Amino acid sequence: GGAVVFDDVYFAYDAERQILNGVSFDIKPGQTLAVVGPSGAGKSTIARLLYRFYDITGGRITIDGQDLRDVTQSSLRSAIGIVPQDTVLFNDTIGYNIGYGREGANQTEIEEAARGASIHGFIESLPDQYAAKVGERGLKLSGGEKQRVAIARTLLKNPPLLILDEATSALDSRTESEIQATLERISERRTTIIIAHRLSTVVNADQIIVLEAGRVAEKGTHLQLLRKN
Numbered sequence: 001g002g003a004v005v006f007d008d009v010y011f012a013y014d015a016e017r018q019i020l021n022g023v024s025f026d027i028k029p030g031q032t033l034a035v036v037g038p039s040g041a042g043k044s045t046i047a048r049l050l051y052r053f054y055d056i057t058g059g060r061i062t063i064d065g066q067d068l069r070d071v072t073q074s075s076l077r078s079a080i081g082i083v084p085q086d087t088v089l090f091n092d093t094i095g096y097n098i099g100y101g102r103e104g105a106n107q108t109e110i111e112e113a114a115r116g117a118s119i120h121g122f123i124e125s126l127p128d129q130y131a132a133k134v135g136e137r138g139l140k141l142s143g144g145e146k147q148r149v150a151i152a153r154t155l156l157k158n159p160p161l162l163i164l165d166e167a168t169s170a171l172d173s174r175t176e177s178e179i180q181a182t183l184e185r186i187s188e189r190r191t192t193i194i195i196a197h198r199l200s201t202v203v204n205a206d207q208i209i210v211l212e213a214g215r216v217a218e219k220g221t222h223l224q225l226l227r228k229n
């Protein structure tokens with residue numbers, strides 16, 4: 001699973017302004033697509049449309065050949081994992097935060113997900129390890145650590161499609177490259193990944209689309225785009 005097609009998609013939040021103006025792309029299962037472009041170009045909107053927060057006004061979106069309009073909310077929720085821009089954690093154990101929404105998950109599964117998201121080293125370095133509570137005894141997580149907890153949460157769900165909404169844009173370059181490496185490993189599981197990103201540092205994506213004012217201005221691999229510009 002995880003094949004996503006946007007076919008000439010139009011969208012507007014209100015009558016004032018068109019946000020997406022005929023966006024098309026095609027992601028094969030297990031591929032990584034990076035949607036890059038300036039702030040306000042419509043990158044997050046693409047993520048929200050996939051989750052059916054809003055309905056499109058023209059064109060078609062399909063997941064695994066099925067029109068998004070015909071997919072139930074509950075199957076969408078299990079097909080898609082979203083790592084939001086700002087991950088807010090509960091003041092509870094890191095294990096609880098990873099297992100949130102997956103009440104049946106056991107400790108082994110939680111640790112496996114943490115390993116998959118490359119956050120286990122950090123957790124195991126804490127005095128209380130998985131029992132450590134966020135906010136207690138000064139346990140504060142950096143933006144990158146929070147994001148990896150959010151990635152671990154989605155790994156428990158193991159969705160065929162993972163969406164990162166500008167998840168790495170506010171991070172230092174070391175954290176960013178750690179998250180890149182994490183994503184590459186997730187990609188090896190044949191998870192389709194869509195990254196909405198302000199910067200074009202997403203070198204390892206199979207496809208990059210450059211969104212400008214709701215249109216696909218350019219499309220290609222990193223190398224193809226470098227040659228053009």
Ligand code: ADP
Pocket residue numbers: 013014019037038039040041042043044045046196
């Ligand atoms: P990006 O992720 O590329 O920064 P967005 O998809 O968040 O861009 O937003 C695209 C445009 O849609 C922006 O101009 C933004 O102000 C507008 N927008 C975003 N969300 C809403 C909303 N809920 N209602 C109206 N306009 C919105």
Ligand code: ADP
Pocket residue numbers: 047048049051053077082083084085101165
């Ligand atoms: P689940 O049903 O798998 O628990 P949720 O609907 O609770 O999924 O969403 C998981 C997280 O992703 C929440 O933090 C939610 O705010 C965020 N989220 C959901 N949809 C979007 C979206 N379209 N864009 C950005 N963040 C989203």
